[in-house]
Structures are given as C-alpha cells and as structure tokens.
Amino acid sequence: MDIQVTIQGSHDLAGQIYRQLREAILAGRLAAGERLPSTRDLAAQLGVSRKTTLDVFERLGSEGFLQTRPGDGTFIAGSLTRLPPKPPQQPAARATAAPLWDRLPAGLALPRPGTTLPFDFMGGVIDKTPFPFDTWRRCINHALRIQARERGAYRDPAGEQELRLAISRYLAFNRAVTSAWQEVIVTQGAQQALDLMARVVLEPGDVVAVEDPGYPPARACFTAQGGKVVPVPVDAEGIIVEQLPKNARMVYVTPSHQFPLGMPMSLERRIALLEWAQRSGAVIIEDDYDGEYRFEGRPMEPLKSLDRAGLVAYVGTFSKTIFPDLRMGYVVPPSSLLAALLKAKQIGDWHGCTLTQTALASFMLNGDFAKHLRRMHKHYTERRQALLAHLKGELSPWLDPIVPAAGIHLIARLRQGLQERDVVAAAHNESIGLYGISAFYAGEPSQQGLLFGYGGIDADSIDIALGKLAVVLPGLAER
Numbered sequence: 379m380d381i382q383v384t385i386q387g388s389h390d391l392a393g394q395i396y397r398q399l400r401e402a403i404l405a406g407r408l409a410a411g412e413r414l415p416s417t418r419d420l421a422a423q424l425g426v427s428r429k430t431t432l433d434v435f436e437r438l439g440s441e442g443f444l445q446t447r448p449g450d451g452t453f454i455a456g457s458l459t460r461l462p463p464k465p466p467q468q469p470a471a472r473a474t475a476a477p478l479w480d481r482l483p484a485g486l487a488l489p490r491p492g493t494t495l496p497f498d499f500m501g502g503v504i505d506k507t508p509f510p511f512d513t514w515r516r517c518i519n520h521a522l523r524i525q526a527r528e529r530g531a532y533r534d535p536a537g538e539q540e541l542r543l544a545i546s547r548y549l550a551f552n553r554a555v556t557s558a559w560q561e562v563i564v565t566q567g568a569q570q571a572l573d574l575m576a577r578v579v580l581e582p583g584d585v586v587a588v589e590d591p592g593y594p595p596a597r598a599c600f601t602a603q604g605g606k607v608v609p610v611p612v613d614a615e616g617i618i619v620e621q622l623p624k625n626a627r628m629v630y631v632t633p634s635h636q637f638p639l640g641m642p643m644s645l646e647r648r649i650a651l652l653e654w655a656q657r658s659g660a661v662i663i664e665d666d667y668d669g670e671y672r673f674e675g676r677p678m679e680p681l682k683s684l685d686r687a688g689l690v691a692y693v694g695t696f697s698k699t700i701f702p703d704l705r706m707g708y709v710v711p712p713s714s715l716l717a718a719l720l721k722a723k724q725i726g727d728w729h730g731c732t733l734t735q736t737a738l739a740s741f742m743l744n745g746d747f748a749k750h751l752r753r754m755h756k757h758y759t760e761r762r763q764a765l766l767a768h769l770k771g772e773l774s775p776w777l778d779p780i781v782p783a784a785g786i787h788l789i790a791r792l793r794q795g796l797q798e799r800d801v802v803a804a805a806h807n808e809s810i811g812l813y814g815i816s817a818f819y820a821g822e823p824s825q826q827g828l829l830f831g832y833g834g835i836d837a838d839s840i841d842i843a844l845g846k847l848a849v850v851l852p853g854l855a856e857r
C-alpha cells in the first residue's frame with residue numbers, strides 16, 4: 379500500500395511524516411486494523427532514511443496508534459474503531475446541480491437488495507437460479523483467453539463485432555427484425571439506448587410523446603436530456619395515435635407488451651403510428667423489452683420491420699432474458715442516426731465492457747442463449763398459469779386480470795372499489811409484495827390495479843401467496 383504523505387523541504391522529516399500519519403489515522407483515512415508498509419518500504423517510497431521511518435513508527439506505537447505483531451507487520455490499532463466519527467465538515471460553498479435534477483424523481487423505484495418480501499411480485503426481477511452459470515463461466519474464460527492475447531487498447535464504441543453479429547442473427551430469427559451487424563449498437567441495457575437516442579435526436583424543449591401509463595425510467599431519461607415529456611393515453615390497442623402531440627419530435631412505445639398494462643399494440647395501430655410518424659417526421663423508439671416470452675398467438679410484426687421510412691429505433695435488452703445486472707442491451711437505429719449515435723456512445727463511455735460482450739457473443743453463437751430461453755419459457759409458462767388460475771378463479775370477484783400474450787408480468791385491475799394502497803398494505807402484512815400501477819402514470823391514474831411480476835417468484839410460492847390474498851381481500855372490499 380502507498381501512503382499519501384507529502385514531504386516539504388528537508389527539515390524535520392520525522393515530524394512531518396508523524397503528523398500526517400496521525401492526522402490520517404484520526405480522520406479514519408487509515409482505518410483500524412489496516413496493515414502499514416514496512417519501515418523499509420515506507421522509507422524507500424518517501425525517499426527518507428530508514429531511521430526516520432523507524433522513529434515515526436516508534437512514536438506512533440508508544441502513543442497507542444499502532445500495534446506491531448512480530449513476524450506479521452505493523453497495523454493501525456483496533457481500539458481506534460471506538461472513536462466517534464468526525465462530524466461532517468460543512469463545505470464553504472455548495473456545489474449545485476442544474477435545477478432540472480431537483481425535479482427528477484430520486485430513485486427510479488429500484489428494488490433494493492434485502493427489501494423484498496418472501497412472496498414478492500416485484501417487476502424487473504429475474505430468478506437467477508435456472509441460469510446456466512457453468513456454461514457462462516466457460517464463456518467468460520474463453521473471453522479472458524482472447525483478451526489475454528490482445529493489445530490493451532480502446533475498442534469500437536458500437537461493441538464487439540461477434541456480439542453485434544450474434545444480436546443481428548438473433549433478431550432476424552426470433553424477432554423478424556432484419557439488420558446488418560454493422561447496424562447494431564451494443565449498449566448498457568435498454569436505458570443507455572434510450573439515453574443515446576434522446577441525446578442525438580432532441581434539442582432542449584423538444585416534445586417527446588410517451589405512453590400513459592408508461593415506463594418511468596424512460597420518462598426520466600427524456601426529461602433529463604431536456605425533452606418536454608407529453609403523456610399520451612393508451613387503450614386496448616396501444617397508444618392512441620390521434621392524441622399524439624402534433625409537434626412531437628420523438629415517440630416512445632412498447633408495442634409487443636405495453637408497459638405496464640401488457641396488451642400488444644394492434645397491427646392497425648402500428649400502421650397508424652408509422653403513418654403519423656412519416657407525416658410528422660418524428661422518430662419512434664420501439665422498446666421490445668420482454669417480447670421473447672410469448673405464450674399465446676403469433677408474434678405481431680415489430681414496428682421496425684414495418685418501417686419503410688427509416689424512422690424506427692428498435693431497442694432490446696438482456697435484462698429479462700439473462701439478468702438486469704448484466705447491463706447489456708442494444709439499439710438498431712434508423713441508419714441516418716447511426717453515425718451520431720456512435721459519437722454519443724463514445725463521448726459517454728467509449729464502449730461497454732468487452733469481456734462480457736465477448737462472453738455473451740459465444741453464449742449466443744453456441745446456442746446456449748436459445749437453450750436458456752427455452753428453459754425459462756417453461757418456467758414462466760408454469761408461473762403464468764398458476765397466477766392466472768388464481769386471478770381467474772377465487773380472486774376474480776376482486777381482481778380483473780389483463781391477460782397478456784407475452785412478457786413476465788401482468789396487471790390485474792381492482793374491482794369492488796378496492797384501493798391500491800389498502801391491498802398493498804394488507805398483502806405486505808402477509809409477507810406478500812404487491813405493487814400498485816398508479817406509479818406508472820405521469821399524472822392522475824385513470825384506473826387502479828396491481829402489477830404481478832413473476833420473474834422472481836416460482837409457481838409454488840405464487841400458489842401460497844395468492845391463497846393468502848384470497849383470505850384477505852373480502853375483508854377489504856367490505857369496508
């Protein structure tokens with residue numbers, strides 16, 4: 379360890395070192411129990427004689443700041459942990475963020491580790507246990523071997539070529555989105571793709587239309603990039619095109635599984651949206667965040683594959699198919715935006731982690747990703763069936779599910795004048811985590827309902843949790 383000590387001139391060297399070490403110990407910068415370098419190494423590091431550092435250690439040791447364990451080394455004394463922490467110093471001038479940041483919500487309703495309940499229907503959560511970690515380890519090792527042979531240098535902001543190729547093949551085969559690998563940009567999750575799109579398309583004050591209810595992190599992202607976010611209501615077919623603001627520069631939609639309500643955008647509505655965008659010149663972001671898991675019917679054509687005018691940016695993520703902490707996503711933008719997006723990506727973070735990208739490329743190209751999707755599809759089918767059996771069965775007097783064809787969450791509207799907050803609180807008392815849909819509305823919610831995410835809860839737990847809920851709900855409805 380290198381200790382930060384500054385020596386000025388050649389006078390009183392031992393005193394200078396002693397005072398700085400003592401100060402660092404008292405301020406907690408050198409923590410109790412931490413090992414110090416040997417007096418020989420410290421002397422070499424500071425360019426002083428060994429005798430000087432020996433004197434310093436002896437003095438600090440005699441004052442109780444240091445403990446020497448023969449044969450092991452010298453450590454900061456453990457008793458110092460009992461010192462009360464120093465009160466934080468008030469900085470003389472307060473650095474301030476631009477006012478915009480005060481208006482943005484604090485956390486984006488992130489699930490915090492340790493706060494989930496035994497029966498938790500939180501959205502955005504994935505069960506990691508079925509993931510083939512042994513295979514993944516092999517992919518990571520393979521990527522490490524490749525990296526060990528390469529020069530340590532910056533790489534292409536668009537991402538590793540094999541991963542871009544793997545994604546473009548996957549999209550062609552599974553999502554009917556045709557793209558050359560050169561058109562795929564690898565991002566840190568879908569969120570970075572939204573951020574990049576907003577950066578390159580929006581000017582301050584530009585209008586961005588979003589679905590209402592919708593995805594709060596997208597709203598926050600567009601606001602943070604200076605956009606004026608205008609919520610547009612959705613009906614059973616998706617965003618209501620006639621209500622789109624005429625001057626919208628960008629529209630953000632989730633056509634395969636409307637977030638959060640779950641219905642797909644009808645083909646009619648998709649075509650109407652594309653026609654509208656063509657007339658107005660607006661750019662469309664199609665967020666296909668969990669369309670991989672389809673349980674009923676045929677998949678609808680993505681907007682991207684219907685787009686003849688070059689206005690759709692198709693955004694995808696591995697947060698639902700692998701796990702969200704992988705932070706891996708992608709965008710296939712209109713080709714006219716590619717160059718600007720690559721500049722923005724490079725300016726933002728140069729590029730993502732190449733180790734994970736190379737590993738993910740082999741995972742996909744070896745067929746392991748497809749195998750994993752098939753396995754997860756089975757798990758989710760079972761969970762979805764369990765959930766729907768309860769919602770359409772004993773819970774149907776109180777809950778009215780919107781049955782989605784795809785995705786790993788569903789919404790149930792509340793009947794009988796039930797209030798979201800009452801149901802959420804009563805469920806919490808039974809160790810069940812339920813989440814109201816009000817938070818997804820930009821303004822006043824037009825309906826009350828609950829989100830049931832089933833990425834992180836297995837079929838048996840769903841049975842137990844909904845069995846308990848069936849006991850609680852009648853009491854709430856009678857109030």
Ligand SMILES: Cc1ncc(COP(=O)(O)O)c(C=O)c1O
Pocket residue numbers: 501502566567568569570593632637665667694695696697702706707
């Ligand atoms: C609508 C929507 N888009 C995107 C994502 C995924 O975002 P990311 O890839 O940044 O994790 C989610 C995750 O819950 C989502 O609900």
